[in-house]
Amino acid sequence: MVDITLCTLNARYFHSSLGLRYLYANLGDLQSRARIREFIINQRPIEIAEKLLADNPKIIGLGVYIWNIEQTREVIAILRRVRPDLIIIVGGPEVSYEQSTLPFYDEVDHIVSGQGDLAFARLCTQRLAGESVEEKVVKPEPFKLADLAFPYPCYTEEDIRNRFIYVEASRGCPFKCEFCLSALDKTAWPFDLDRFLEHMETLYQRGARHFKFIDRTFNLKIASSLKIMEFFLARINDGLFLHFELIPDHLPDQLKTMIQQFPPGTLQFEIGIQSFNPEVQERISRRQDDDKAETNIRFLREQTHAHLHTDLIMGLPGEDVASIARGFDRLVELNPHEIQVGILKRLRGAPIIRHIDEYQLCFNPAPPYNILCTRDIDFATMQRLSRFARYWDMIGNSGRFSRTRPLLLGNSPFERFLQLSDWLYATTGQTHKIALPRLFRLIYQGAKELFDLDEQQLYDAMHEDYTTCGMKGEPEFDTNLNSTSRKTGLSSRQARHN
Template sequence: MRITLVSLHPAPSPQAIPLANAFLKGFAAETGAEIRLEDFFVGDDALACAHNLAERQPAAIGFSLYVWNRAACLAIAAEVRRRMPRVLLFAGGPEVTADPHGVLDGSSLDLVIVGEGEKPFATLCTRLAGNAPLEGIPGILLPGAATPFTPAAPLADLDVIPSPYLEGFLDYGRYPGILWQLSRGCGFTCDFCFDSRGQHGVRRFSLERIESELRHFAKGGVSQVFVLDSTFNQDLKRAKAILRLIKRIAPGIHFHFEVRSEFIDRELANLFSQITCSLQIGLQSADSHVLRGVGRSFRPDDFVARISLLNESGATFGFDLIYGLPGDTLAGFRRSLDFALALYPNHLDIFPLAVLPGTPLAERSAAIGLNHLPQPPYTLLSSPTISAGDMTVARRLATACDIFYTRGKAVAWFNEAVKALKTSPSDFLNLFSQWLLTVQDAQISESDLDDQTVWQLQRDFLGSAFGKPGLKRLLPVVLDLVDYHYHYAAALLTPPEQPPGRNKDKGRLLHIPLRLAGSVRLVEFRYEILEILDAGVPDIRRLADTLVPVGSFAAIYPGRDGVCTESLAEPYFRLLERLNGTDPAGRIAADLELEADEATHFLLFALTEGIVLRS
């Protein structure tokens, strides 16, 4: 018996992994069903997807439904039904669990799986194989069934689910990253979130299984892992044990964690800093009263102190913010932006409130005047404290932050630029938002822009912002900072073409063609860039008052221990610029009137560092 499980991802990405369906496949393996995993993407043609699914003539097809793919999945299911009238169509996932009757009504589905899916799906496979009735399976809702719906009990021991990675149900070699589930459930009850609905508490996979999977990832060359654990550090002892395992077993893999600030201590911050990782922290709002209204507590002083531990350790972190929470205003959202950005997050992820079905917030939304979309993505349109116009302004502020701060990698200099203009972060972003409307489409998003375009937008806007009398003298320092961090980030993300090493051709260097390595950035600055970097926190007004604009030339490149910045004399810089992989290096050096010994010595250094390569 053939069954196809469909995952419809938002877009190709390191997180587009069919992990949930792989869990189902593994748990149902002993039923004898031939289960195939199929990946599609939102935006794929429904007719083409249905044709693909129908080709293998499966007996049943299941869809994983989320808020962002519900409509697309149901459209594919309708087309499959037209082609295969007798196939069993079903769905599960968070969107089904939140709104089972809404998903079933008017759809082409025969049934839905509500809640945790492994046990209901395995029973479904067994019943289908034996041509047995499907009524009465706990966790499965059938329209018009005579037997009342019974929820399925969640698995007490998660280790009974075979590991998709260890058992080979998922070939992570096909994907640029992987999802790694460490737990299920949530220990908190935020009114806007569905994670803890239906049951309370957290169930966790064993440390023994985690260690085995970790060794498997390291051996297989996995590059990045997105950890699925609503609050990775709630069990502090366990979190520290896992971080020590990562440091020992998989130090070369990049990990993404979701953490809560209140469980961060100095030791945990230091452990995060000792591995390659980024942290996501759900701030949501900096207004204690607003957060209390949705079941969260918040102490600003404690939050600042905990985040300071991360900054002191050098750990990379970002925040989530939501605009439109009950009781919040546009002014309140702007204050939250100011609070968040003052703490130097690496990035901000900003979302409009979504009033998700099945949550306490959805249950009282009408009573408190939340006007929201009735269908996915359930976005708030307005409320008694934030108008539709305010929501539009907040959206544009969020876009401005996405583009200028997060995509623009501005963390190291943003607050200092704001301070130099004697304004606030939210006022600065508001100005950028208004300026952006004059040069880009009103519906622009950061995903529409490449890094170079974002960098140019930053430079153009800063030229405008610092163009007033009394500010113009600050602009060269600001642009040096913007340019340096843009090229630094580019070098960081570009692996060396070949490892640096010793050179044995010292006597022939001037006679052979050389070329600049593709990972090297050659940049001209207005000031001596090393003096700016040595100053620490870039106080722009002080730098403009004390530094002399002598100009400098630098090579920025990935080295053995991270990104290196080498300040160069101009003749050496021009030599690197002109190396073309065709002409002998000595001929180019002679044109620049460089002495042979000087050129040889410099090129030997550049080869050893991986700045230049043999053609």
């Protein structure tokens, strides 16, 4: 018998919802009357609704995030019309603030604001008992992390085989970066580390190998960071993969030494730089020592096997294109494996809204609420930057153009890639669904037209990238090179590998 269905729409199948598993783990006596149902955002809302209603639940709880709010709205609309008696409860970061403007505000029964780990269970108990609950917006009472049941036993065997296992050793964040909802936290609270590691051991014994830590500040408390890394270092084997988010300017020697012990393919660090402009950092309440951050990134890139995923944000209040370019070029020079170029988004409740008037921040009213223009960047330029970000992800971050990328970027990475981005859009009118063989042809053609490059050198680099990423046969981007040039290029490549 299923009285409660917990549901969310993930962005990809291999993602899993830690939030749903917290709710399920803390349902107490109601757990036997509940189940978790996860979908992905490209499934049809009507089919999702059909599967949810097949269980004939009395309550459906939906986790709502910036990436699934539009699809969730459609699911709610169908559920409400087919089952008017259904109790619909929503929660998650996208509904925790500014609830009255939610597109489904009138169609849901309750909105749980903030951390609903325990509040959801109380609400379900009341409603299933027939009690009247007057509050539309339920604000959970404060609780201690020690009061929570851990969610990790709720990962199924299918999850362990096919999905990332999301875990957290701490919750909250002590920093106040205004573009982030974590700016509203007072501090970071640690879970009992011994109990946490007991659950990690159980997951490991069950076969879990991909652990993604969602802690906002994994290296805030170094003693805990070391203990966690020691735990996994003792269990290194084929397939172990760990993801951590690091504060870029806080990397003491003990932690550096520990990181150096991990073999290739086991560690990924997400490092938020966001901006290298000190005035912008101060404006958005971001504390960061840029010189230390740069030194630490250089160390991680040159003296460890960790994969580095770094973040920049375009469209921050008071930052113009020249400042963005300087920050991008500085980060390219450090050569992390990935530079995620993001566009500022207006998350519901985030303090960034205090700058709207002074810096003329104009946000898209539809998800993902991306910045459209600012005092310093007009709409047309912001659109160019958005395309820059998309093409950079396809080319700069994909790992498929490692030999070609330095030729494209030269000594002015931002300026040159913006030129290539503009050319790609003018030529194709597309930023998505460009097949890889066609992308190779476009890059080759664009680089020849835009930049003063040795054609044979460009061909050699692109041919190596083409074959390295698994493409078969001769590439089609070399139409202007005759057969002698091709053979010369092939001979030079063979000589380099001897």
